[in-house]
Amino acid sequence: MPAWSIVPGGENMIEGTMIGMSASGKRLIVYRTKTGYFATDRRCTHQGADLLRGYFDREVIECPVHQGRFNVCTGAALSPPVSTPLAVYPVKVVDGKVLVEV
Amino acid sequence: MTTIEDDADSLDDPFDAWFSPTIDHAILRGLMRRTNLHGMLTLGLWLLLCGVTLYVVVLTRHSFWVWPAMLVYGGVLCFSYAASHECAHGTAFKTRRLNEAVFWFTSLVFIEEPLYRRYSHAEHHTHTWFNELDPQKPYGNPLTLTRYLSGTFGPTFYFDAARQLFRHSTGRFTRQELGFLPPSEIRKAIRNSRLMSACYATLLVGGIVFQSPWPFILYFIPRFLGGCIVTLYINTQHMCMAEDLYDHRLTTRSIKCGWLERHLYWNMNYHIEHHMYPAVPFHALSRLNGAIRQQLPAPLNGVIAANVDILKAISRQRTEPQFNLSRTH
Numbered sequence: 001m002p003a004w005s006i007v008p009g010g011e012n013m014i015e016g017t018m019i020g021m022s023a024s025g026k027r028l029i030v031y032r033t034k035t036g037y038f039a040t041d042r043r044c045t046h047q048g049a050d051l052l053r054g055y056f057d058r059e060v061i062e063c064p065v066h067q068g069r070f071n072v073c074t075g076a077a078l079s080p081p082v083s084t085p086l087a088v089y090p091v092k093v094v095d096g097k098v099l100v101e102v
Numbered sequence: 103m104t105t106i107e108d109d110a111d112s113l114d115d116p117f118d119a120w121f122s123p124t125i126d127h128a129i130l131r132g133l134m135r136r137t138n139l140h141g142m143l144t145l146g147l148w149l150l151l152c153g154v155t156l157y158v159v160v161l162t163r164h165s166f167w168v169w170p171a172m173l174v175y176g177g178v179l180c181f182s183y184a185a186s187h188e189c190a191h192g193t194a195f196k197t198r199r200l201n202e203a204v205f206w207f208t209s210l211v212f213i214e215e216p217l218y219r220r221y222s223h224a225e226h227h228t229h230t231w232f233n234e235l236d237p238q239k240p241y242g243n244p245l246t247l248t249r250y251l252s253g254t255f256g257p258t259f260y261f262d263a264a265r266q267l268f269r270h271s272t273g274r275f276t277r278q279e280l281g282f283l284p285p286s287e288i289r290k291a292i293r294n295s296r297l298m299s300a301c302y303a304t305l306l307v308g309g310i311v312f313q314s315p316w317p318f319i320l321y322f323i324p325r326f327l328g329g330c331i332v333t334l335y336i337n338t339q340h341m342c343m344a345e346d347l348y349d350h351r352l353t354t355r356s357i358k359c360g361w362l363e364r365h366l367y368w369n370m371n372y373h374i375e376h377h378m379y380p381a382v383p384f385h386a387l388s389r390l391n392g393a394i395r396q397q398l399p400a401p402l403n404g405v406i407a408a409n410v411d412i413l414k415a416i417s418r419q420r421t422e423p424q425f426n427l428s429r430t431h
Contacts, residue, residue, distance in 0.1 A: 019107075021107055027107070043115075067193065068224075080220045
């Protein structure tokens with residue numbers, strides 16, 4: 001059953017930053033973009049590299065090893081060598097706290 | 103329970119098996135920043151040099167000097183390899199469409215289908231210099247002088263590229279290729295290969311039908327003659343280095359280069375650094391080198407010195423087949 005978890009330090013995130021977190025046994029990344037907060041899996045769907053070590057620009061996270069790109073808002077795989085989308089999780093802000101549903 | 107993590111926290115990342123130097127992650131993130139300016143200046147310099155050397159080819163076309171002129175022009179033209187490689191990583195330009203347009207053009211010049219190249223190169227980064235796993239490892243230890251000479255100065259590349267393009271155009275892929283090309287991309291790879299084959303065939307047939315020497319003078323002969331120059335640089339990347347190790351310091355080689363070489367080669371002389379951090383664009387590799395150089399082997403003094411070293415290693419491998427040039431200092 002999915003549950004809402006607080007993103008530690010989420011309220012201090014500025015646009016263009018990301019943080020890694022663990023909730024309900026899952027490893028996630030929470031991103032702050034121009035349009036709000038988003039959350040995805042932390043592991044690349046191509047060969048499992050750690051996306052938290054990747055390059056995050058606007059709404060795109062890029063794998064640090066092979067440069068496959070994902071849209072962090074939708075999880076869509078944007079360019080080879082990634083073709084499988086990234087899992088995304090709902091995020092909301094309540095009383096200044098950032099919450100992710102995992 | 104919820105915990106905050108940073109990128110040093112283990113994710114059982116399969117790439118953690120590789121040796122990784124110590125570097126501040128904030129510095130590394132800064133080095134990954136993309137720009138359009140650096141790519142445009144580097145591409146512009148290459149196009150300018152192509153134009154100037156091509157002009158000399160045209161001026162000398164009725165004399166013996168057209169041959170050395172075509173060698174120089176072809177040498178410059180074949181550095182499209184370096185532009186295509188940087189675009190394959192998506193790090194040449196910040197604007198993605200520009201990156202992809204230049205990727206297509208430079209891959210067409212160098213004769214490598216871009217989609218296949220992107221996947222095979224990704225696999226090269228996953229399994230750098232591992233026998234049987236790295237699809238961009240055409241040779242191993244011990245290397246023979248015949249293989250070195252034919253691979254560097256002979257028509258090997260031309261034949262291999264043509265054969266591969268024909269194979270992919272007809273929908274035939276090896277088992278290894280099918281291992282890294284997702285089924286959803288195969289149709290696109292076939293379409294691209296056919297499109298590229300049609301371009302070369304049009305040039306070739308057009309030249310013959312219209313009895314025009316220009317396709318041969320402007321492209322085919324210089325591409326053939328000049329290929330050896332960029333291949334001398336490509337040789338320095340991994341040739342005669344250690345194999346089957348999770349350590350780019352031992353399987354990969356960086357070399358020192360002059361200003362013009364570095365720009366034509368899109369800084370790929372910092373090859374160890376590139377393999378350790380492929381998300382760092384070419385223009386930031388010298389700064390990356392500055393941050394981690396104490397943890398890397400000293401680079402060899404230029405492309406000639408590296409190739410001389412390789413030839414010495416080939417000679418030694420006749421009696422010591424496993425000899426390699428890896429160093430950690």
